[in-house]
Amino acid sequence: MTASSPRSIAPEVDRELIAALDATVDRARGSALYRERLTAVRIRTLDDLHGLPLTTRADLQAAGVHGTRAVPLERVCHYGESSGTSGVTNTVWLTADDLARSASAIRAAHPDVFGPGRIVLNRFPFMAAPAHLIQLIAGDGGGVAIPAGNINWDVPFPRALELVERTGAQVIAGLPLEPVVLGEIARARGLDPATLGVDTLFLGGAPLPPALQRRLARTWGARVIELYGSTETMLLGTSCAAGTVHLDTSLAYCEVPGRAGTAEGHLVVTTLGIEGSPLVRFETGDVVRLVPTCTCGDGRPGVIVLGRTAEVLELGGRPLYPSEVIDAAAEVADALDSSVFFVVILPDRVLVRVETDLAPAAAERALPGRLGVAVEVERVPRGMLLDVEMLSRSPHVYKPIVLSDWRRPGRRILTVAEGMIEWPRPTWAEGRRWLARTLRTAARRRKLQRSLDRSVAR
Ligand SMILES: [Zn+2]
Secondary structure (H helix, E strand, O other): OOOOOOEEEOOOOOHHHHHHHHHHHHHHOOOOOOOOOOOOOOOOOHHHHHOOOOEOHHHHHHHOOOOOOOOOHHHEEEEEEEEOOOOOEEEEEEEHHHHHHHHHHHHHHOOOOOOOOOEEEEOOOOOOHHHHHHHHHHHOOOOEEEEOOOOOOOOOHHHHHHHHHHHOOOEEEEOOHHHHHHHHHHHHOOOOHHHOOOOEEEEEOOOOOHHHHHHHHHHHOOEEEEEEEEOOOEEEEEEOOOOOEEEOOOOEEEEEOOOOOOOEEEEEEEEOOOOOOOOOOEEEEEEEEEEOOOOOOOOOOEEEEEEEHHHOEEEOOEEEOHHHHHHHHHHHHHHOOOOOEEEEEOOOOEEEEEEOOOOOOHHHHHHHHHHOOOEEEEEEOOOOOOOHHHHOOOOEEOOOOOOOOOOOOOOOOOOHHHHHEEOOOOOHHHHHHHHHHHHHHHHHHHHHHHHHHHHHHO
16 A cells, blocks of 8 residues: 555555556446547556546446446346435446456355355345345355345335244344344344344445444344445445455455545545446545554455545534444444434534433433534434334235135235235224324424524524
């Protein structure tokens, strides 16, 4: 790693790397995005690469749906798009080898997690590439995958928990909120998540700050592994036992151009392991902090992912990443023995709503100092922020049918829609509790809105 600007994150600059970068540029010319941009460009030194213009998300969008594709459609097996928070959609076309490279890199980094006989509950959403990587890992001998994507009505949260119990799954793979929700459902059923036998939580796709990692590790008695990557770049790295995300230098060449002397900067990626939609100096928009040497002994460069520049919050006159705010909130929630919290950013303060049965005050004093702004901690009863009762009564989804035999016992259906989905009828008691929570939330919203209007009027 060099300290000069732009800094490059590579173990050493060798001939192999230069050849790989040159091959990426050559492949990239196959796409409309790079055809003219990279005409006659050859990479013979790292400076040749560093002299090329950055590729922005706007560039990808402007290139159009097929503009990022560098191989004939016949060679592609997977299409993906990012649903950016800014509403911009970027496209990515991947070959079978592209997916296989990311999958085998994950397996190689975590042979103890993904191995024969190990059962993995795959809760990544179907549209997201990690869902498919987990399936590929299993298909290649890295365990038994249960394809149970969330945001999916045929596997609602309670069923996901039941799948873990029934199969004895050791790994839950999914978005960071997944083990929070499953943990609450377990708790509501009188189960201690730590006794379920899950030893690994493999999480990615959203901020996973340290305090939340520690809380989840303790609640589940499991190790937390962070998966880092993006739809455009595919896998960039996974975290080690020390919690550092180690970049996979065989799949991507990473630079952190930034101010000299700072350890933070924007991550710029040139893909080495993608044929379908190769990227040259792609500005990920992620800000990372470099970890010079990791205690785990892994020599690959380490980063802590702070978040997207576009999502930076201006608080108390200084910029804060959502992950920092969520980290502080998770710490307060943990001090109140809870994993369930919700943060509301208001003009004059940060409101941290925490589901808890406890009433200590120490945690509330610790928080304002960390964030540098006024913080209000609001304790709310269990079920107010994450209504486990209603989650457990999610609709029943069936294979679509166009015929119903009313002479037989069972469901008497009159429409195609009724055949596909059945909403549960809550009991009176459940309905009352749901109504009470809804009214209480509405009242809180009105009160906050009024104080917001007053502060705006002032
Ligand atoms: Zn490490």
